[in-house]
Amino acid sequence: MDFGRTMKYQREAEPDWPHQLKQLPGCERLFSCIQCGKCSGTCPLSIYMDYTPRRIINLVREGFRNEALSSKTIWLCASCYACAVHCPQDIHITDVMYMLKREAIQHQMYPKRFPIPVLAREFYDLVRKRGRSSEFWLVLRLAMKSNPLILLGMVRTGFWLIRTGRLSLRSERIRGVHQLRRELATPKEAQ
Amino acid sequence: MARIGIYVCHCGHNIAGTIDVKGVANYAASLPGVAVARDYKYMCSDPGQDLIKNDIRDHQLDRIIVAACSPSLHEATFRNATAQGGLNAYYFQMVNVREHDAWVHSDKAAATEKAKDLVRAAVYRVKLHKPLERRRVPIRPEVLVVGGGIAGIHASLSLAAAGKQVYLVEREPTIGGHMAQFDKTFPTLDCAACILTPKMTAVRANPNITLWTLSEVVKVEGFVGSYQVTVRHKPRYIIDDLCVGCLECVEACVFKEPRFSDEFNVGLGKRKPVYMPFPQAVPQLVLIDPETCIEFKTGKCKKTCVEACAERNAIDFTQKERLETIEVGSIILSTGFEVFDPHRIPYYGYGVYPNVYTALEVERLVNAAGPTGGEVVLRDGRKPKRVGIVHCVGSRDEHTNRYCSRVCCMYSLKLAHLVKEHTDAEIFNCYIDMRTPGKTFEEFYNRVGEEGVNFVRGKVADVYPDGDGSLVMQVEDTLLGIVRKIPVDMVVLAVGLEAHRDADAVRRMFNITCASEGFFVERHPKLAPVNTFTDGIFLAGCCQGPKDIPDTVAQAGAAAMEAAALIDKGYVELEPMTASVNEEECSGCKTCIPMCPYSAISQKADVKKAFINEVLCKGCGTCVAACPSGSIKQNLFEDEEIFEEIEGVLAYA
Amino acid sequence: MARDYLYFPGCSLKATGVAYEESMQELFRILEMPLRELEDWNCCGATSYMAIDEESAFQLSARNLSLARQNGNSDLMAPCAACYLVLRKTQDYVKKYPRVHRHVAASLESAGLPMMDGVKVRHPLEVLYNDVGLEKLESKVVRRWRGGPVACYYGCQAVRPFTEVDRAHNPIRMDEIMKAVGVPTVDYSLKTKCCGGALTGTIHDVGVRLNYLLLKEAARKGANAIVTLCPLCQFNLDAYQVEIQKESGESFDTPILYFTQVLGWAFGADPRKLGFKRGIAGRKLLKQWFAEHAEVEQYV
Ligand SMILES: Cc1cc2nc3c(=O)[nH]c(=O)nc-3n(C[C@H](O)[C@H](O)[C@H](O)COP(=O)(O)OP(=O)(O)OC[C@H]3O[C@@H](n4cnc5c(N)ncnc54)[C@H](O)[C@@H]3O)c2cc1C
Ligand code: SF4
């Protein structure tokens, strides 16, 4: 048996972090949370999470950045916004989750070959290059970068999609690709 | 040359922390006409006031300025000190360097400069002050109490006991309010009827109280000491003096069975078109509901009720609405609250799933005199084996009401206890925070816990039907950090307390204020909790904010005392800041007349000039600004005084 | 002349959701509301962009909105719930946050595009509800629905913050529309629970389990089919039924339809143009329902 300690020293917290996050769009009301748990109660995925959304909010608020960023929760969040419309304090929890995903990706704080950030990254690059995504290419690249075996499981689905004419093998590309790139290249303002 | 005394208050750290008070006093001493300038820790204290009095004597001062907090707090204090020192009380000017300066600025040097500017302005203006006298008007000894819940009942009885005449106006057919609907009351679990009914009958029996049910206030005119109030009496279709409350008419009604939704039982029971709201109703009179009575609908009823009433002859289908005007000296508002309508939160399924109830409905179910005779049964007659209680329904939520309704945690504990006692069901109280801050409340919580009620800390997110006909409450147990699905047979929604839908109309009529949530606003949250900003109008009970019965009764007693004190004083003093018309200059254009919010202006018929009734004038200044010929002046706000003040503030060195 | 509607198909409507596009075009043709596809649109960025780089996500949407503006249209219809939400969220944030506004404005400028003010992003469900109205929809019905009760499934992003499709809690417009055209609906308590979106592709087991719950509840309520308004919902519920059947041991063969398909059918459209044959699950049932039409084999 493995007996890890669960207590936290205050020095492990990064108390400035939540105050920085509070400046970001959608995260303003972070500190208004009353820990009622309605977000977790309404979240269709909370039952699979290591920390429920409520606990994530509290981890963030208390500055336990490591725990929040390396949680499975943020990747299980499907961005369905159920929590956001239920929260009695009008906290945009979905935006907080997005913010955590961004920070985790930026600092590579997710398990290796973890499919979600891989998918997000592939998708990101594809759209950047071509202006549109193609589900077929996406799935292929995702599989190659995370776990090629998942392709096996998809054979049947793939067969049906081809049969019903729903799988487009064409890789789409918009005419205004250069225009789009110019737009995306516009630098952000410094915070 | 004036001889002015100036006093700059530290207010502990409040002012002195931001403003260099010594610097301001030194600067003031240099201004022309200033004879004495001091700073002091707490000017409002006795030694502070003595400073003023002694200086008037020792330095022959003739004008006083205090630079301190808001005039709404201590202007009266310093005017008194000025008067006690031997000057006219209005030879005084107050400068607000706390709320208007120290509290709103952080730059100390700039705040100090601002204080100097404000003090200088006062020096310029105070020289022009004229001696003024307060007027006294007699006060009428009657009190109007609006709303006959426990607050109104208690206030009326207290006043009556002190020998005052009371009019108690209630819009429902009986007094009692919400409390009459409860079975037991937390935290002591005494029976609501046992403690309330004696007070209700005492109201009816007391010769000092005139009780009007089915009545509403429709118009209020006048001012403290003398309000003219118009009351509308709705027809009961029963002659009060002839009805003995025997209920034979109800028995005899052509409807053999009660068929119509019964308001007192919040729709869980049925009544006939002629009915008594509940057996202990006060007054003990029946009433006829014209919406459901056949005689009113078709005019062709057999009127078996009239036959049954026989020689008592108390039924009168021809009664009409009636207006009546009374004169009172002061008014207590005790209009109570409404419970939150849970239809507004669709995911709790109220009105969709029959076994979702409001707490008020469950109060009726556990009540021995309720629609089920005190049996807690579901709409299909089953006894619930598991019951979920959802706290904070409509409270503590940005989408509904942001405030905590304060009594629902406690009444949820009470209902948990009562339902368990009646059914032995397993109970789940789902709460966000358990709020039990009253005397013996925590002990009550512990007791309910020991009785085996389950407490789940989390706000219920969803209520949905399970396959087998029961309901599932989905909630995160935040103490465990996991989501639970709790199957129950009955869901009780602990609905919050809200201001009445018509609270805004009522507050306009009585010329008081409402906060954004709709509850009436007290003059000061700590020091004047039953007063309003309108003199002579007091608040009691839940119309001022959610509270429990002990607090309601305490507040009602306090409001009664305030009203009684006013009456016993015998007169009210009116501030002299009234406006008056210079008849020579008035052109008789009548511009001012409709502007006055207090209807204090009329036109003198003989000379065709405007005339301001000093007693009605509140000194708001509207007419002064509106008069095209500038012929209205207002005491203490004369043009020269204001212009000098402006000159003063702008005359920086 | 009837006004024309500019629409933003998004990547899904060109691939797995092609039946949505086909049926929507046919439906709008019948209603004499010409559709025009936004020219050279780009991907909306969906949830992935928000998760990597929020500002780029806003830039992607901004280009589409700006193109719509250039087209001189004030309405842009986005049938995919994810596109709809991202476009509206972008507008909302541009309005609310000066920093986002400045960045989007600068980005559009360097791409030589005009600022995107004044475009109203709409969803076809809400267009039918508001611009056409239940009465008119009812009057267009020529075919009787033989499929029995359906469950209207709104999913998540179409009815959450930023939207005007319907209210977030207990939306009812799709149910009202279905009833208006003679399709009975069941009280589907999971109508706004999420299908998992892209989770079926990433954390597959969890994603599939969500869809199992949705299918099971619909069946329990007596629904013969589920009607959706989003290509991702349709795909998730449709494509994994065989797998769900294997895992759960319960049998599912529920047709997952777009509301546009059902309406098209009711209004007498040529069924071949409604993309029924593109569904994976419930093909047998569909064949039964439509059996009275001789050419049935060709379109299911
Ligand atoms: C479900 C529930 C259970 C509760 N249980 C307890 C308990 O166990 N113990 C406890 O201490 N507290 C309890 N409370 C709180 C308690 O109900 C209140 O403290 C108490 O009723 C307040 O009395 P009130 O007179 O201010 O208001 P109300 O009881 O609301 O009475 C107001 C009266 O004014 C009348 N009225 C309103 N407007 C007008 C008008 N314009 N003109 C004339 N008349 C008007 C109304 O008809 C009513 O008769 C409970 C509350 C709820 C909702
Ligand atoms: S619903 Fe809102 S207030 Fe409640 S725990 Fe979640 S984030 Fe906090």
Ligand code: SF4
């Ligand atoms: S008293 Fe308790 S149940 Fe009522 S609103 Fe406050 S916290 Fe919620």
